[in-house]
Amino acid sequence: MVRSCETIAYDSVTSPPPVALVCGAKNCGKTAFSRHLLNILLQRYQKVAYLDTDVGQTEFTPPGFLSLTVIDQLTPDLTIPCLKTPEREYCMLKGSKKPVKTELPLVVNTPGWVKGIGHDILVDVLKYIAPTHVVKINISAEGKNLPSGAFWLDEDHKESVNLIEVSSARQDSFKRSVLVQKDAGLLRDLRIMAYFRQCFPSNLNITTIKELAHALTSHPPYEIPISSIKIKHLHCQLVLKILKIYLHALALEREIPEDDARLLLVSRAYDNQRLRFGTGPGRP
Structure with missing residues (x-):
């Protein structure tokens, strides 16, 4: 994993900075790889953009958010949830057929939904973002992996892309790459708590969802003038x-x-x- 991250970060051929997309089956270690890659990139660049498309298990925001976050500090402990405010000014221009080019290296984390519609969505994301590097994490159970090779490219595609295929870091007793067992529901609860916990002083003791809910109901609500609300009928x-x-x-x-x-x-x-x-x- 370290060698793959360093290949992306210090690839002298890559100019402008690299755009790396990480994909693979659920719980294969995509988030861990992405965060480690962030740290490696921060050793070369002052800031790194992180596009999180895994809305079920977000990294820097509460669950349910599609976010682009600019990171400027190393994360010493990758096991600790870290909430950050997304940079909203970095976005795709409305009506643009091509992605906006940024001067920052970009890491794209994707969901583990890699079959059926999930596979089709991932292919569209890959084609639209057009990353310079694609990291595909595989496990020993071949049926759960993405197709081999550059599966998202058409036959007449001429642009080159660096495809890096790695095995999941977690292995069983037979040295086979296996899925990382995670309690997704618990992780979502922890991130929700961490997000809303920011509304209160640090010395306030809140350790459970029930305590958080009670504190939120006692918290003065935000007031928004009705005149500032606009509803747009999209259809x-x-x-x-x-x-x-x-x-x-x-x-x-x-x-x-x-x-x-x-x-x-x-x-x-x-x-x-x-x-x-x-x-x-x-x-x-």
Whole structure:
């Protein structure tokens, strides 16, 4: 593992800084490898970006977050949860077909969902990010591993990529690479506690989820003016299209009378949607 990390960090051919994506089956050691790689990269670079796409077992945020965090300090103990504030200014530009190039080395940690839809998502992520290095961690149970080679590339792909395949560091009595047994639920609870624990003074004794919940309910809530809240309807055009098709089907294809309650209801809903998102009232 150390040699693989050093290969990525000190690859003299890599310019701009490396973009390393770590993938493999669940609990094979992706997070441990990623954090160790962070420490190695920080020996050469002042800052390293960490893109966490494993929302089930996040590294620097509470569970459920897709985050990009900039790290500027070594982590001496990789077993201790470490929460950090994500850097929101580092993001993909809206409408851009290519990822934004940064001047920082980037480590991408991925979830262990590598079969079915999970495999398809991983392929899309690999194609979109286009990493300079891909680290694929394997275990002895071949059926749980990702396909061999650069499985995400098309046959006509010409750009080169450094593929590093390593075996899981954890081994059984027969020296076979095996999965790391982790209590994912407990890890999520610990990160949630660590996150919300920041709301309270360090001398306040909170050791259980129940104590945390009680403390949170006693904590003064944040107040946000209603005027500062904006709701954006992401699928308004789709709703309009569906209502238009439905209205057309009722009025023309099924020849329902104009005073029919169903037709009036759909027509009113369509007019309301057009007033909010379209070009004004009226039937098509």
